[in-house]
Amino acid sequence: MKKLILTVKEILDATEGKLLSGDINVCVSGISTDSRTIKSGDLFIPLKGERFNGEEFIDDALNVGSASLTESINYIRHDSKPIIFVKDTKDALHRIAKYYRSKFDIPFIAVTGSSGKTTTKDMIYDVLSMKYNVLKTIGNFNNEIGLPLTLFTLNDGHDMAVVEMGMSGFGEIRRLKNIASPNVAVYTNIGVAHIEKLGSRENILKAKSELIEDFKDGDTVVINADDDMLIKLLEKKGPKFVTYGINNGDIKAFDIELKEESSKYKVLIDGYLLDIELNVPGKHNIYNSLAAICIGIKFDVNKEDIRKALAKFQPSDMRLNIIDAAGIKIINDVYNANPSSMKAALSVLGGYTERRKVAVLGNMLELGQYADIAHREVGEYVKENDIDVLITVGDYALKIADGAIEKGMNNDNVFRCANNAEAIDAIKNIMKESDVFLVKGSRGMKMEEIVKFLQESAYK
16 A cells, blocks of 8 residues: 655645755655654654744754755755745645645545544444544544644555544634545534633534534534534534434434443434444443444444444543452543543443442643533532542642532542642542542543552552
8 A cells, every 4th residue: 555655846836835955856755743753754844832843853853854844944954855945834734734635535534522532533433444444543633733644644545534623712623624624524512621712612613613614515414413502503504414312313322221331222223223232331432332323324334333343342541441450440531521521431430339439530621710610510410420439639620529518428528639649648548449430630630640559559
């Protein structure tokens, strides 16, 4: 299979750049934004951030790689390797990725929403892979750097691609959409993640709607019909809408059985009754899998193959991973957190009936003025799910403790900690054999440190 090959001339055309040195016919076989991992044949794209300036590493990159971009019109290097001046290297990265994507006339599926994006994308990938060779976003490479780097891994063996699109403000989804040119969109839900910048769920929906603003006849939009905001998208004229849900939708789950570490349900597809079994728990994962079923149907994947793919699905690291550790269980869901995903994880913890349930919950970030009420609501949900012990980590999470106590949780079973070290000390004092721990917080809280402690201490 052919890998990425672009000539310097193609890069100049795509970026509207100026060649400062080197041969216009040189070919590059890869793209790198990190001089430490650059390989022979790569084009180096030096990006700038608050704490770094890739321009400082162009010389190092060219010692290994084949060519480089630069924002310095006066950049001089005394050898023959191509150096291309562009006004903005990040914009150039987008332009090159868009150009490269245009070489592939294949379906592109974009997944977005406030939570569940990565799991839904991975489920879709597993379903489609039963019939096709599929490219998918690496991990959660869902931003303006990660998405282009994903696209550069396309080759002529791929039949289609499924990519994840995240955002924190207006315009970001539009830029990602313009790069990837998807013709199928999948929406998981509209919650309050990133509400700090956008101000309301209505604005979050508006920002997410940028994905389908150019969709037309022949394009497809798959939405969660149980989401009160997403159903507003049905007003858009042009694309075909496919809906899924538990209460509403073209594809509906019924006879649902939620178990401690798995779930089952039935779904009727064109008169065909399909029994779905998931090796992941939680009502939210039923929604995620329904989206994958919709995509499988659209692309004519055999119904039994859809069932088999979902039965084998395993979540990515730090996303509701259930770990058995010498008697205790750990629900490792520390990758990130927002109110929707917090409640989903607490529902899973609440499903354990034979063990003492301990929730270790950290700050949820980027909630702005909604932070206090959102954390308090999570605390109320702790009590509603009959959680036995609550350990909060961080200043915002104090409101989780307040919400739980106001709902009736015993104050003696609530521990307020400033950081992970204090939380670990609290766990040392209360841990019992056969406990089940949920550990969850925003990425910035680094709560994997607590998971590591739990795993190590269980085997001592």
